[in-house]
Amino acid sequence: DIQMTQSPSSLSASVGDRVTITCRASQGISSYLAWYQQKPGKLPKLLIYAASTLHVGVPSRFSGSGSGTDFILTITSLQPEDVATYYCQKYNSAPITFGQGTRLEIK
């Protein structure tokens, strides 16, 4: 099975900061990579699919990049409502697997 590893596991940043979260696949997955946001006590929501395509309604401060084994989620100007845990997910082959999550807090 392909393992997905996120880093860091948690981070704290200030409002307005640029934030990056990394996801690494144990094997190449082309661009079959999605990112999700899960706010405390809420259901997960799709942010990005195909590594860099923004889902409908997602603010433009979120962006994704990468292909193969290394991927990045970037928030260009952190907002208070971005406090959440972020997950990457690889798809297009079974089993579908997620990264362990990155918990983002505001300083």
Next chain:
Amino acid sequence: QVQLVESGGGVVQPGRSLRLSCAASGFTFSTYGIHWVRQAPGKGLEWVAVISYDGSNKYHADSVKGRFTISRDNSKNILYLQMNSLRAEDTAVYYCAKDGLPWQQLALGYFDYWGQGALVTVSS
């Protein structure tokens, strides 16, 4: 708008069975694969199973293979998860989630819409 509503969760003893349902609306149910994803308390997301749009293909995670079965009724727009031989480690919130692409025989895609989840607690 897309709506997915899970039901059937609850407290069950180890070794017993439970069936979850997911009622879908706001999209053409019969053209999309649908997944079950679970989240144990305080833990991350774990994919459980998927069924293709027409029910012809199903995949289950190794952790539930042989115990859980995914199915669907396209005439009723409902997805099911039959859970047998439940274990304590199956305790989780179970989400149904819509696959992002229509007409996929494999339906191993990303999840563009999620339900609110149903809590399953396996405990004696």
